[in-house]
Amino acid sequence: MKNNLLRIMLLAAGLLLGSTQAMAYPDKPVRVIVPWPAGGGADYVGRAFGKELSEIWKQPVVIDNIGGAGSIVGAERAARAAPDGYTFMVTINGTITSNRFLYKNMPYDPDRSFMPVSLLVQSGQLILVNKSVKADNLKDFVDYVRKQPGGVSYASYGNGTQPHLLFELLKKREKIDMLHVPYKGLAPALTGVMGNEVQLTIVSPSSATAALGSGRTKPLAIGSSTRASVMPNVPTVAESGYPYLNATIWFGMFAPKGTPQAIIDKVQQDIATVVKRPDFAKALEERGFDIVASTPAQFTKVIQEEVARTAEMAEAANVKPE
Numbered sequence: 058m059k060n061n062l063l064r065i066m067l068l069a070a071g072l073l074l075g076s077t078q079a080m081a082y083p084d085k086p087v088r089v090i091v092p093w094p095a096g097g098g099a100d101y102v103g104r105a106f107g108k109e110l111s112e113i114w115k116q117p118v119v120i121d122n123i124g125g126a127g128s129i130v131g132a133e134r135a136a137r138a139a140p141d142g143y144t145f146m147v148t149i150n151g152t153i154t155s156n157r158f159l160y161k162n163m164p165y166d167p168d169r170s171f172m173p174v175s176l177l178v179q180s181g182q183l184i185l186v187n188k189s190v191k192a193d194n195l196k197d198f199v200d201y202v203r204k205q206p207g208g209v210s211y212a213s214y215g216n217g218t219q220p221h222l223l224f225e226l227l228k229k230r231e232k233i234d235m236l237h238v239p240y241k242g243l244a245p246a247l248t249g250v251m252g253n254e255v256q257l258t259i260v261s262p263s264s265a266t267a268a269l270g271s272g273r274t275k276p277l278a279i280g281s282s283t284r285a286s287v288m289p290n291v292p293t294v295a296e297s298g299y300p301y302l303n304a305t306i307w308f309g310m311f312a313p314k315g316t317p318q319a320i321i322d323k324v325q326q327d328i329a330t331v332v333k334r335p336d337f338a339k340a341l342e343e344r345g346f347d348i349v350a351s352t353p354a355q356f357t358k359v360i361q362e363e364v365a366r367t368a369e370m371a372e373a374a375n376v377k378p379e
Contacts, residue, residue, distance in 0.1 A: 092131020103147035140315035181281025222370035280304025
């Protein structure tokens with residue numbers, strides 16, 4: 058009886074301490090590590106949310122870009138940070154989901170080094186083809202490829218990147234043959250599609266603007282669960298009959314393992330407040346982002362489901378950790 062009473066008292070004290078921490082939080086600047094170079098999508102999202110949170114907290118939110126090795130350098134720094142609520146990480150899926158299938162002996166554990174705080178925004182990726190491709194939807198495209206085995210090629214941004222994994226899964230599931238051509242980044246891959254050196258790739262709606270405006274490319278589908286607000290006439294992969302071709306880039310916030318749950322909850326609640334601001338939401342949506350602002354539990358489920366999908370794609374692409 059005494060032991061049970063002691064446990065209850067300790068639990069109550071812990072809850073009270075956590076609540077007190079959250080009420081006083083933050084009382085100094087907060088650092089957000091973005092494990093990617095400045096100027097990219099993760100940097101934009103991190104800075105956009107950081108600016109709004111800074112206004113709520115009345116404390117500076119300092120964005121620290123630490124790029125290198127496919128986000129591994131910055132992620133390691135975030136994982137080793139003190140779990141006191143004053144260091145967070147904003148990154149994209151790859152850091153947590155696909156890196157585990159690409160790299161051996163990573164200096165952080167994607168499942169154990171971090172606590173998910175919130176899925177911030179996501180952007181469905183367009184399946185974009187050269188205008189010469191005689192198909193206006195995914196089903197017709199699969200039939201088009203089937204009629205000319207090896208005659209269609211796709212661009213990726215390198216082995217193990219999202220286009221490589223996704224289109225190898227399409228090849229496996231539909232029993233079709235396409236040639237993989239890895240480029241050194243998105244810009245040359247898009248140039249390759251526009252010039253018909255390769256016939257397709259995947260790209261975010263915002264990055265596809267120039268390619269679509271050139272009149273030399275066209276979209277077949279978007280790899281998200283809902284149509285993009287900036288391209289409402291483009292069907293989703295599920296509507297097209299290929300739900301497994303989900304190609305979404307998400308941007309999420311994480312905290313080092315051991316960060317007090319009360320602080321995690323407060324930060325998530327403040328993020329939910331931020332996305333309700335009309336001007337903020339409009340600015341993100343105009344750049345092709347869908348706002349999510351999930352709970353930690355919802356974010357964890359998204360990660361688990363994506364890891365399972367990525368495992369199947371990595372197997373289809375015969376990708377091994379190096």
